[in-house]
Amino acid sequence: MSIITLTTDYGLKDHFVGALKGKILSQHIDAKIVDISHHVDQFNISEANYIISSAYNSFPKGTVHIIGIDIELTNDNQHIVMQWNDHYFIAADNGILSMLIQKIKPQKIVAINIHDRLLPEATDMDVFVTVAVHIAKGGLLNVIGKEIKSIKEVTELQPVIASDLNSIKGYVVYIDHFGNAVTNISKKMFIDVAKGRPYEVNFKNKKVKSIFAKYSDIETTDKQPLSIISGKALAIFNEAGFLEIGIYKSNPKIGSASSLLGLTYRDFVMINFNS
Template sequence: MPIITLTSDFGYKDHSVAAVKAALYSELSDLTIVDVSHEVSPFHITEAAYIIKNAYHNFPKGSIHLIGVDAELSPENKHLAIFLDGHYFICANNGILSLIASEIKPEKIVEINIHNSIETNFPVLDVFVKVAAHICRGGTLEVIGKLIPEIQQIKNLEPIVNDKQNQILGHVIYIDNYGNIVSNITKKRFTEIGKGRSFVISARNINFNKVYNSYSEAINFKLPKEKREEEGKKLALFNTSGYLELAIYKSNPHTVGSAASLFGLKLTNTISINFENETKYAG
């Protein structure tokens, strides 16, 4: 039984998600459809890229991932079918797979050319569904498109390191359901540049000089509960995906607020890390 995942910026108010699922079931009666997310910010490619990167590898090899974000066909926004890391991805060539393809090279990329069957201006419904059905039936990618050597990359996806190697300039690429801020600075990059030096993480007027490995590590559980600093505790950590995250312990965006609201941060805002000039080596 094939697995097809859906990721989009469609939301749930409109009929779009249901229409795509109905079309898939009309093509293939025996399949499993999994919603990854339909709450991607409208046309926000980087946000979608982060979600896809952290979701796809949890599915079995051979799964098919439909990505309906900024998917309208245009001369500068062609449609792709990609085989990468044992998975199939169907999306627009707008850089949405940059985070994955920067680490794992696609085995096959085709530019879809079956658009003579388009009936509406809803390509996920008219094109992506047909391509997914073709793959599920055992069809090859070459039948529905022409091979191309590479995909488009998102510009400025990587953080910037200055010439002195004492500063990393990143930005906000995602805000999660709890209002926590995710940057494009990875733990690997932080370790490579930091080399054990002291540092200050700055975002607007908020500073951090320590990074935790989990949310609860920031709490001193040896103290009685009434004496602990829990509510409103500001912290920086490397999240389960290995990205630097700024958070409020047990925040609730709908009541007490969140890192995004309390720090005044939005998507694309700058986050910087400044390291001291001299390296301190252990020993």
């Protein structure tokens, strides 16, 4: 079974997602198409990176992932395929794949060079579809592209560890369905720097002194009843392994970390450690 996943900023109101799936099936009727998300904010590669990095490893090795974010072909935005961790990622070279791989070396990267083999009216996504189907059917990367050694790197909004190791500065990169603010500070980074020291998580003139592993770890007691905890800011490491700021038992229609705390994309979050 060939699996092709889709992550785009197309939304679901228009015909684009349906047409995209139709094009894949027209070339590969047995393809298994899985939607990861079509609600990425337009051109937001940081958000797309978080979604892809959180989801891809749930799929079998050999899965082909189409990332349809900012894919218009230009001299500075070529189309590429990356084989990494035994998965295949088709995207524009706009920095998103450098954010995904971090410091883990890809197995192979090729610059797609089949554009002149397609019809003149072929779109950028038509190119991605043709490449995805080729790979899903077992085709080799060197048939559809020329190997390259480097890709565009993005340094903006990357988490920063202070030189004295007493703080980590990260950024909100995603607001989830519940209104929780997800940062790019990973649990691994936190553990490596914290080394068991006490800490505070600071954001928007607020602070919390504990990071929970999951929401169910928050216990209520006679001294700390549910009525007191509900509506309070808290921090957890989510299932994807990233620091998340939320409101306990919040309702996104009434109030959430994003709306009540004013946290939004690109806002910074600090973790300060006590020596």
